[in-house]
Amino acid sequence: MQAAIAVENVSHKFDERVALDGITLQVMPGEMYGLLGPNGGGKTTLFRMLCTMLPPDHGTIRLLGKNAAANAVRAHIGVVFQHPSLDVRLTVLENLRHQGHLYGLKGRPLSQRIEEVLDMMALADRAKDRIEILSGGLQRRVELCKSLLHRPQILIFDEPCTGLDPGARRGFWDDLDILRRTYGTTLVLTTHFIEEAERCDRIGILDRGQLIAEGTPAALKRTVGCEVITLETRDPKGLQLQIEKVAGRDVQIIDGQVRIACDEGQQLLAQLYPLLRENVQAMTLSVPTLEDVFVQRTGHGFHVEDQ
Amino acid sequence: MRMAFWLPVVSLWRRELVRFARDRNRLFGAIGQPLVFWLLLGAGFEKSFAPLGISSGYLEYIYPGILLLILLFTAIFSTISVIEDRREGFMQSVLVAPVSRTGLVLGKVLGGGTLAFLESLVFLVFLAFLDIPISIASLGMTLIFLAILGIGLTALGFAIAWQASSTAGFHAVMTLFLFPLWVLSGAFFPAEGASRWLAYLMAINPLTYGMDGLRQSLYLTTSDANTHLWFCVIISVAFAALTLSAAVWQVCRKEK
Numbered sequence: 311m312q313a314a315i316a317v318e319n320v321s322h323k324f325d326e327r328v329a330l331d332g333i334t335l336q337v338m339p340g341e342m343y344g345l346l347g348p349n350g351g352g353k354t355t356l357f358r359m360l361c362t363m364l365p366p367d368h369g370t371i372r373l374l375g376k377n378a379a380a381n382a383v384r385a386h387i388g389v390v391f392q393h394p395s396l397d398v399r400l401t402v403l404e405n406l407r408h409q410g411h412l413y414g415l416k417g418r419p420l421s422q423r424i425e426e427v428l429d430m431m432a433l434a435d436r437a438k439d440r441i442e443i444l445s446g447g448l449q450r451r452v453e454l455c456k457s458l459l460h461r462p463q464i465l466i467f468d469e470p471c472t473g474l475d476p477g478a479r480r481g482f483w484d485d486l487d488i489l490r491r492t493y494g495t496t497l498v499l500t501t502h503f504i505e506e507a508e509r510c511d512r513i514g515i516l517d518r519g520q521l522i523a524e525g526t527p528a529a530l531k532r533t534v535g536c537e538v539i540t541l542e543t544r545d546p547k548g549l550q551l552q553i554e555k556v557a558g559r560d561v562q563i564i565d566g567q568v569r570i571a572c573d574e575g576q577q578l579l580a581q582l583y584p585l586l587r588e589n590v591q592a593m594t595l596s597v598p599t600l601e602d603v604f605v606q607r608t609g610h611g612f613h614v615e616d617q
Numbered sequence: 618m619r620m621a622f623w624l625p626v627v628s629l630w631r632r633e634l635v636r637f638a639r640d641r642n643r644l645f646g647a648i649g650q651p652l653v654f655w656l657l658l659g660a661g662f663e664k665s666f667a668p669l670g671i672s673s674g675y676l677e678y679i680y681p682g683i684l685l686l687i688l689l690f691t692a693i694f695s696t697i698s699v700i701e702d703r704r705e706g707f708m709q710s711v712l713v714a715p716v717s718r719t720g721l722v723l724g725k726v727l728g729g730g731t732l733a734f735l736e737s738l739v740f741l742v743f744l745a746f747l748d749i750p751i752s753i754a755s756l757g758m759t760l761i762f763l764a765i766l767g768i769g770l771t772a773l774g775f776a777i778a779w780q781a782s783s784t785a786g787f788h789a790v791m792t793l794f795l796f797p798l799w800v801l802s803g804a805f806f807p808a809e810g811a812s813r814w815l816a817y818l819m820a821i822n823p824l825t826y827g828m829d830g831l832r833q834s835l836y837l838t839t840s841d842a843n844t845h846l847w848f849c850v851i852i853s854v855a856f857a858a859l860t861l862s863a864a865v866w867q868v869c870r871k872e873k
Binding site for chain 1: 628713717
């Protein structure tokens with residue numbers, strides 16, 4: 311099967327700053343692929359390349375077998391930007407009509423498509439409202455309608471849930487489910503929210519321009535181990551040394567906390583208990599998250615701004 | 618093919634008009650300031666300023682200059698939104714659509730140009746208070762100049778706004794480049810009375826010929842066969858073609 315998206319050895323620099331460094335990844339048709347990473351990790355640069363706005367310095371990007379730099383590709387992809395791209399002074403209907411015209415749709419076929427997407431997103435009764443009076447969640451839904459009008463085979467999102475309240479976020483994910491069921495569209499999204507990445511079929515983790523891990527969320531978490539112990543202490547360095555001496559394990563310090571990935575957390579905690587009782591304010595035993603995967607691979611915390 | 622090119626152009630053009638119609642502040646914004654300028658400067662200099670070769674007062678001398686100023690202001694107002702629009706707004710979705718870059722520029726510039734033209738039409742009402750004899754020929758020629766200059770100035774605004782990184786930067790260009798371009802077009806004072814170096818600057822300013830053409834058109838009578846007027850038309854059309862090309866070139870440039 312031909313990949314819907316094939317990124318091959320892509321590197322890019324802005325002046326001297328390396329934004330992407332040898333990225334290779336593939337997205338299969340119908341898949342939901344998440345690009346997870348902290349701000350400044352290279353997600354936005356890759357996003358702009360995928361939506362044909364930025365040609366890479368090195369390497370190639372093929373969408374549906376065609377070079378992403380070619381104008382012909384644009385008719386087959388839909389893009390939902392992080393910043394709203396709706397004209398707030400126009401109504402929902404006017405925005406959608408305009409969007410249709412950009413893709414060469416007009417007249418009855420366009421009206422039918424508009425009706426179809428508005429029905430699917432349950433927006434039919436808001437068609438005549440101006441965008442400026444709609445809530446943030448509804449505006450997002452109109453954005454989604456807008457990107458769907460020309461029935462793209464690939465839909466690309468940049469930070470889709472930024473700025474949405476929790477209710478609207480849940481609604482957005484429900485919308486995506488409807489979309490996948492109806493059209494089987496290939497979805498790619500960038501995100502810095504761990505919970506969002508968890509919902510994807512497969513994710514790639516970007517840090518400092520490199521793809522540091524790729525796979526299904528479950529498989530990635532298994533690589534960390536079954537459990538993670540997190541310890542809060544006043545002297546992380548000292549504790550790290552002591553634990554390494556007693557248990558002979560690899561211990562990390564992340565954001566001032568001591569962290570141990572292991573398979574038998576309870577036993578290990580029991581073994582270390584005499585040591586911890588003296589030195590530790592709080593201890594947590596949890597199943598690993600994608601954040602732990604990130605921490606394990608990079609040796610630094612997810613929410614620490616780089617540079 | 619033809620259809621595919623014009624559909625987005627017309628759609629972008631329409632959007633400019635609809636937005637404008639829904640924003641009353643803009644209607645008065647672009648006319649209000651030039652109107653105040655006209656009344657204050659015109660009445661203020663009425664007697665003390667006697668332009669060479671023109672027997673009328675200053676209020677009449679500066680009138681076509683104010684028409685040009687309205688075109689310039691409307692052009693600036695309608696293109697300034699491009700700065701944010703293309704990074705964080707409406708233009709983003711146009712850029713990823715299968716729309717030719719030339720079409721994008723044409724739609725936006727024709728839209729802004731139409732608005733500039735319409736605003737200057739409103740100002741033509743004040744002709745009634747001036748002692749300028751109006752004929753079909755003079756009115757027709759004036760409208761042609763207003764249309765060409767409106768498009769040229771909007772395209773210029775677009776080309777500048779596209780590469781501006783902030784609205785503040787655009788304002789700087791406006792005060793240091795666009796406004797002087799207007800002052801040195803003969804809108805404010807004739808080249809004949811200016812210092813020599815300034816007169817040179819005015820001679821190489823393409824807007825000088827637009828301004829001159831506009832002024833001549835207002836006083837045009839059917840018996841005139843004026844080669845200079847046609848020279849002004851050619852320079853103005855060339856100016857519009859050049860600024861349009863600059864705008865298309867900006868949009869096609871590789872993103873940074």
